[in-house]
Amino acid sequence: MKVRLRFAPSPTGGLHLGGVRTVLYNYLFARQNDGDFVLRIEDTDQSRYVPGAEEYIIESLRWAGLEPDEGPHKPGKYGPYRQSERKAQGLYQKYAQQLLDQGNAYYAFDTPEELETMREKFKTAENPSPQYNHILRHRMRNSLHLDQDETKRLLEAGTPYVIRIRMEPGQTVQFTDMIRGEVTFQTDGVDDKVLLKADGMPTYHLAVVVDDFLMEISHAFRGEEWLPSAPVHILLWRYLFGEDKMPQWAHLPLILKPDGNGKLSKRDGDRLGFPVFSMNWTDPRTGEPATGFRETGFLPEAFVNLLAMLGWNDGTGQELFTLDELIEKFSMERVHKGGAKFDFEKAKWFNHEWIKKLPAAAYRHNVAELFAAQGIPTDDAPGAGATHGKFERVLELVKERCHLLPDFIQQAGFFFQAPTTIDTAAVKPKWNDAKNQFFAELVRQLQLAETWDAHTLENNFKEMAAAATIKPGDLLMPLRVMLVGGKFGPHVFDIVEILGREETIHRIKSALKLIND
RNA sequence: GCCGCGUUGGUCAAUCGGUUAAGACGCCUCCCUUUCACGGAGGAAUGAGGGGUUCGAUUCCCCUACGCGGUACCA
Incomplete structure (x- = not known):
């Protein structure tokens, strides 16, 4: 007999992460056994019908990569797939x-x-x-x-x-x-x-x-x-x-709230500041909004991975799994009986791992949308084939310090848009005339530099510092702040290299004005 | 109340009668790094309680406690 599983949600609102995990286990078991995975809509309670909820569920599964083989959107030979329609028959x-x-x-x-x-x-x-x-x-x-x-x-x-x-x-x-x-x-x-x-x-x-x-x-x-x-x-x-x-x-087993006991609810997410639904959802009747994992900046790979680990493990200590690995290794025998408290910090860790693990190309369009929403220009046009453009290169450079997709705005935004404010307080206290002269000289040298790569730029910088008898360390932080606006970001000369001659000089000059103000 | 299901560090958890009770997140210390992060080394921290069974129980059984779920013309 063929293996067939179903997920049968009631279309009453956003899809809870526990629901997605149920889908996942269904899906994994079905795939593992060459079976079918069916989506059946349990809309038998007319008083609870919520428009849009069914589409939301289907889109959620699509995003997570857990596509049903049959469902209201994908009729098979066991239809119809909505109980209201089945009742009509x-x-x-x-x-x-x-x-x-x-x-x-x-x-x-x-x-x-x-x-x-x-x-x-x-x-x-x-x-x-x-x-x-x-x-x-x-x-x-x-x-x-x-x-x-x-x-x-x-x-x-x-x-x-x-x-x-x-x-x-x-x-x-x-x-x-x-x-x-x-x-x-x-x-x-x-x-x-x-x-x-x-x-x-x-x-x-x-x-x-x-x-x-x-x-x-x-x-x-x-x-x-x-x-x-x-x-x-x-x-x-x-x-x-x-x-x-x-x-x-x-x-x-149930997914429990992080503090206290009981089933994790949307309320807990609101209270503690993390999503509970797969995607953003606004109740059409009350207008009440709820944030989703997708919009919070989770990668579907990470979302699925962390859900899989909430109640199951393969016994080896491995925690990072692709969907294919999960299909191969998942087993119902190893699913726990007891509920698990949801830990958002660990969830972010999973996402961080996946951001690092995946090539930036896998999510650059998502990040580009985030940048566009902030009005930050990038060279990433949807559909553009520039796989090794500046944007992707920058994402690769900074991804190890991003836990959630929106973190890229802070970590990479300054590559495409000069900082609007500069943390002058970080440099002013130790600022002096010698440093002023150093940076004026640095600008001259940069204008003349024949090769523009991080390594030679850094060596020249250090030689200049030695000549000026200033410790490089006292100069690096000011340079960083001038370029990115604060005490963060990847190695300074990687930034200089990517920013290019014109932009680097421009930022140093305008920062100098602010510092000497 | 009743019925059912659970219970290893703060959290996720390994162990399928014999271990110094893994590992991960988080936290702390140190190294690397002239920011942050990554990476590396180390640290603090666990078997709800009581009875059995057994040479030996985290592991098997019972009781208690606690928690959760259900107890709708909701799913």
Whole structure:
């Protein structure tokens, strides 16, 4: 049987990094086993529909390099890939009816208000959240309690109803989780979950089982928050298709907030100053913005790499992996059971490593866009074939000091635009007439220099310093500040070389004016 | 409350009964570097608690504690 996995998000907003990691593990397992990776949109809750969210998810996966083989944007033979469209074909209704016929499900006519009343009425200190289950269902308005004629009358009168699973008490439901091993539940503790809502839409519980069956899903990986409802899904498989056809389950550990405990949420990111979503996302209804890893300046290679390591490792201590290496080495057996706290510092370290590792050509267009947004001119025109242009050379020169893509603005911007302010405070205290004369002489020498490369430029500079009996060290920092505006940047003479004669002289002259002011 | 799942340094984590309990991030010290960074050397820092099983438990079992997840006509 072919290996087929699916990622089934609900299009309700930005894609959380935990979601991307679920995608990643799905993707890796599928690729590793020559299987298919399917994107299925779980839009069964019309009240939560958010325009643009589906496109956002698809774009996020594209950016991360985790492209599905099938999905709403890439129809295959198991379509449609949106549950709202599948519902329109009557797919779920049919199976709900089968459950009804078999006695595994029943009609329930309780209104939301009645349910609320029930919960209030039976709430005790012992049991703060009463369930609609084998104990209480006979006190509610459903086809198990009402007599046949009454049920028939209500149905014919068009009374709104839901279909609930009939949980048989006293049973043990067991399954093998790929990560956790044997997991056991007693049906007594599971309530009669709604399978088909009053609007005719299936709930997740029915939809996931029916769709996994119809789409021939062989392995179902999902977040740990789904573990408590696993018995419902297993029973549904048993009633509908047979447990032998059921996919293998794996419940992934959660990604936790860095401080304290609990699931990492967008709120935590806002509070602590780091992204939680894959890309920027603005809620179309509230207008509330959220930043993404992409826009924060993460490379997709780094994003995928750091996500992979949040809950898995290959046991060798290796931490840097390409997607291909991950496909080769990933194994569900080595996925952890416990959740991992997200550490943004470590995330930045991964990105730094990837910025260093990849040739600047891999991300120069992204950086060029950042520069353009700052109004800094570069020689990097999109589509320009200048692979060894100044821009790329500069990026190579400074990349080891950039953790995030926007760091290039500070580290490389001065190569293309003279600093607007100069840190004169860094040189003024030790400034004197001898230095003034030295730099005046330096300008003259630079004008005459026959060769313009970092090495000879540096040697000449040092000879001049010796002649002027000034320690080179006392001259290097002023030169640096004149050229870049502050105490940062790569080796000074690499800067001089790239800046060129005209620009170097120009910057020294104008800086001299400011310093002597 | 009930059900389920977890628990090795501040964080990510290796170990599949016997180790001086790896490695990485971060932090600190030093070297390199006449800035920063990279690179290199070193340092501080870990098995929640209690019972078993065993010649021997971080590792296997039980209990407790703690944490998390679920307990919706949301996924």
